[in-house]
Amino acid sequence: MKVMDRISSLTGKIISKFSLKQFVDINEQPLFRMPNYMFRLRYWLGALVAAAFIWEVVTGLFLLLNYYPSDPYNQTQTIISKIPFGAPILYSHLYGAYFMIFLAYIHLFRNYFDGAYKRPRQLLWVVGLLLFALALGTAFTGYSLPADILGADADGVAHGILAGAPAGSTLITILFGNGTSVDMYTKLLGWHVIFAVILGALVGVHFMLFEQYGVMPSKKVKEKVPAVYPKETWEKFNPWFPRNFVYTLELTLFIWGLILLIPNVVINIPNIPNSISPLLSPAPLVSPSQSLPPGTPAFPPWFFLFLYKSIDFLQPNGAPYTPFIASLLSGMLPALYLLVLPWLDRSDETAAHKRTLFAGIGILLVTYLVQLSVWAAVDPGIPEPFSTQVGLMLPPVFVAFVSLYLIPRAIHSKKGERSLTPKNAALLIVVGLVIVGTWSSLLRHLSIYLIGVFIPIAMTLVLFATRFARGVETAPVEEKAPRMMTYNIAIVFMVMLFLIAAGILALMIRYPDTGPESTYWGIGTGIILLIFSYALSLYGYLFYPQENDEVKIVHPGTKKTSGGRGIEVQGASGEAENQADKA
């Protein structure tokens, strides 16, 4: 014991001597401090995107060192089969991009429906949209780099879209070079890196703007614009180190674990059907001079599927659009709408149910995105007449607005009481289905049709789910959540996690680091990262305060001393939510 004490006091001395803290104290930095209730995933969606981006940068640099624009297809195969850890890294680079774009969509729409783009965060929103556009540009150029048949096809389609654009041929030379293969892959690699660098710089701007306004408080805390915590309130929350750091690390490791685990599992699944292999395969397909296995459609990556389908659309007179006009309509119009949204929706409400029109448009955007993407996957490249477009894309408009109108009304039908039980909600869905059932002439496109009906209803329900949940909930939220786990159990648990992680490592190092078996490294390391993430989560649960501090700001801007944390516990306002909580 004496020895242990000696060692710990010695290390303490050394640490304090060389501590960075005397130069920079992170907690002295003006970083936003988080209240307890915000250590939940829904407030950290941006951090998830950033975690995926960091993974992309690190693996991307490794790939950059090993890529030859002069022989892109064969060199990619070399990376996969000969370079140590090349296969798991390449596969996770692709899936990391998938994760990043998917999470960015979630992040975007969460902020859309929560009204986070409103004053004072307009610029944050606009920068976010630019980031999204850049991410798609980076993804497109990166997708072409393996020079497999899908990449070559994607370049062909991009040529067709750009050829119709003003100054299109100039754009084509800027993006794709002088027409020779070496120049094309040199340019694509260059743009891929340049876009990623600009993306990284803008992430910095995005982050700084975020720090300036802080996290948007929950609706319960502040519903009206400007949804910000007054400085004297948030300064009393948890400092950045250690809690925020530990939670960020937990999420980052979680995402990295998934990014590494999933593609390396997928590549080991035998017999993925050809019809979906272009969407799932973590590895490049055959070279452009070979033919795809029978039944394999030449898909673009999933996040461009919606655009791909819109190219098949015919005008009302039966003539096709030029690919440029089609992608302008399906890609640029929604983008422009989102860009000017903060200036279109000027009300001071942030709750979705008080912004019916914009919530409805948002639901439609999501619906069309999914609908067109699935449509492209099911019927790739089949020209669609105007009547089919209307038949499939008009019902969601009705469903979205009918359910947006009915569901909140059902909630407020009896004052103070929640009448929308899950049973009633199910009934509403049936009613909705009957209304739109009159369109059922479109049997051929049944699945796409149903997507168009289900998504609006489901999303309306999700948007209001927190409200019913509160209506149904009877137990008040405990001020201090009782610990479900004693420290002794936690110790046993942690040791078990350690042993499992060590076991996986021991198992993994038996496999070669090149060739197909190197993907086992990806699987094992993915699982270890997930275990690490879980251990951090357990640590946070055990050692950080869990009190519910999600309390309403009564007079923003005035300093309150009575509430202990600088905010007053909500008074007897007539708010139905508070009553429900107390009941």
Place this chain on the structure above:
Amino acid sequence: MEFGSFLGIEDFYYLRKISGAMKNPRTRFNDTMFIEEGEDYLLPYLADNVGPVDETRRKFIKGVVFGIGAIAAASVLDAVRGLQVPLAGENAYVKMLLVDSTGTAVKASSVPVNNPVIVLYEYPLTNEINFLLNLGDTSGNPLALASTSVTIPENGSTYTFPGGVGANKSIVSYSAICQHLGCKPPNIHYYPPQYMKTGLTFPDFLPPDALAAAQKANLPGIIHCDCHGSTYDPYHGAAVITGPTQRPLPSTVLEWDSSTDQLYATGSIGVPVYGHTSTLSGGTTVSGTSSTVSNSSNPFTS
């Protein structure tokens, strides 16, 4: 912002006074101080040595600084044009002999009629592949293909397809890159008469509307793109039969030497090859004076 208040004669006089004071050794302008302190140095300096800067003068000076900044930005940004690289390519079509993989000239009489195998060669650039087709009727006899006028649906203009070459005038060649969105063989290929039916194995099925359009036009075979269903008429200059394409496939001009039975590619007519602003630019030239014809694959597996 009035123009008059911006550019008064006294402003120029004032500027002359400034430059005089800056050069004067007794009141020399300290560049280092200016870089470090900016306006905090400049304004007191001017006030001490030339007379105070009033609001108008200050605006004027600011305006000139912004103007210089704009000129500097424009002149730097001009270099953005450096991003546009000149396209690789050649200036004129080179006459090329079609040879097989051993380097021997391809004989026109030995090109199979209604061949289901995809036969390709590069011309005039290496990324421009062409079909070599010998077209026949349903019983496999070569068809003499006359010169016709081909319409480009996109803009309504027309050009003349020169017709077939060879002893039977039945050999033609077209760009093998779909004019819709650039799909290449085996996604796009020729359907000879024996495969003009429905019920073939995927992906070589013909959609019923393409088949119906071909039958309506009385065509023994078609060139069809599986990507999005564009259909071309190989007997009449690869004219468009069904969309979504808005442009016919460009015809690669062939020349037949009747004495040796050899085939030469000499040029291209119609729209530029897909993805190119002109068929001659945007790629590496096929080197030498011959291009190799090769059997790529047989898309019909059943």
